[in-house]
Amino acid sequence: MITSYRKQRSLSRPVETRGVGFLTGADVVIKFLPANDNHGIAFQRMDLAGTAPVPARLEYTVPRERRTAISHQGATIEMTEHVMAALAGLQIDNCLVQINAPEPPGGDGSSQLFVDSLLKADAVEQSAPRPCLTVGRPLHVAAEDALSEVSCRPLSYRSLAIGYHLDYGSRSPIRPQSLVVQITPETFLAEICFARTFILESEAAALKAQGYGKRTTAKDLLIFGPKGPIDNTLRASDECVRHKILDCLGDFALIGCDLHGYFDAFRSGHRLNRDLVKKLQLTHAATEGISTRAGAVA
Numbered sequence: 511m512i513t514s515y516r517k518q519r520s521l522s523r524p525v526e527t528r529g530v531g532f533l534t535g536a537d538v539v540i541k542f543l544p545a546n547d548n549h550g551i552a553f554q555r556m557d558l559a560g561t562a563p564v565p566a567r568l569e570y571t572v573p574r575e576r577r578t579a580i581s582h583q584g585a586t587i588e589m590t591e592h593v594m595a596a597l598a599g600l601q602i603d604n605c606l607v608q609i610n611a612p613e614p615p616g617g618d619g620s621s622q623l624f625v626d627s628l629l630k631a632d633a634v635e636q637s638a639p640r641p642c643l644t645v646g647r648p649l650h651v652a653a654e655d656a657l658s659e660v661s662c663r664p665l666s667y668r669s670l671a672i673g674y675h676l677d678y679g680s681r682s683p684i685r686p687q688s689l690v691v692q693i694t695p696e697t698f699l700a701e702i703c704f705a706r707t708f709i710l711e712s713e714a715a716a717l718k719a720q721g722y723g724k725r726t727t728a729k730d731l732l733i734f735g736p737k738g739p740i741d742n743t744l745r746a747s748d749e750c751v752r753h754k755i756l757d758c759l760g761d762f763a764l765i766g767c768d769l770h771g772y773f774d775a776f777r778s779g780h781r782l783n784r785d786l787v788k789k790l791q792l793t794h795a796a797t798e799g800i801s802t803r804a805g806a807v808a
């Protein structure tokens with residue numbers, strides 16, 4: 511069911527920040543510009559002259575390992591998820607995000623860099639209502655190997671709650687951890703936005719061998735060796751699961767509206783997160799179609 515419980519919001523003025531891209535090592539300036547009602551979130555590659563903004567929507571996502579990317583008419587933006595989480599967490603619905611590289615700056619691997627920049631402007635309420643999709647019945651998607659899954663179900667109150675359960679087995683240096691957070695701008699700022707990307711030492715070495723992350727070190731994000739984070743300390747004992755909830759929020763936001771319901775993930779990654787909201791979108795469209803026909807008959 512789609513209804514609305516608040517007005518759309520944008521920024522009072524443009525803001526920007528800068529940093530180094532994790533994948534390409536590019537120096538990146540990222541600008542957040544106010545946008546009109548119903549614009550949504552879109553990313554524009556300013557280094558590719560004349561290319562149009564790419565809407566940050568499910569329809570524009572392209573397959574990637576361990577990250578989310580969007581693409582349209584020759585312009586591709588890699589690693590949108592931490593920017594999307596910052597915007598969704600702060601309830602900024604309409605914004606044009608301009609970057610001069612294939613990816614946003616990596617910052618510290620969390621959403622903190624983007625949140626700090628966005629908070630330099632005020633969030634301003636606009637005229638149009640913000641659509642909200644309320645989960646009407648349970649839905650579930652799982653990986654082919656059944657090792658990861660994500661589901662959603664109705665909640666008895668109007669809210670988005672995300673639960674994540676992380677368990678990589680007893681040999682992993684990352685211990686099992688679970689958390690449920692009811693997402694509001696306040697809880698996002700206090701509990702989620704600071705949580706950094708994490709990766710195993712072996713995975714980081716494999717990425718470097720492929721030419722990625724040449725300027726990224728263990729101080730820039732969480733790289734786990736056998737005894738825990740290398741050259742770094744955790745910001746919370748369960749920082750990893752908090753980051754997974756951040757990723758879920760950023761991926762779910764690609765549906766382009768608010769969500770009300772309980773989302774529950776076990777070891778899921780970006781692809782599965784997107785698959786669930788795609789299924790939710792399709793199920794909703796089908797339900798609306800049925801109710802429209804029923805209305806016509808009545």
Ligand SMILES: [Zn+2]
Nearest residue numbers: 591707753757
């Ligand atoms: Zn992430």
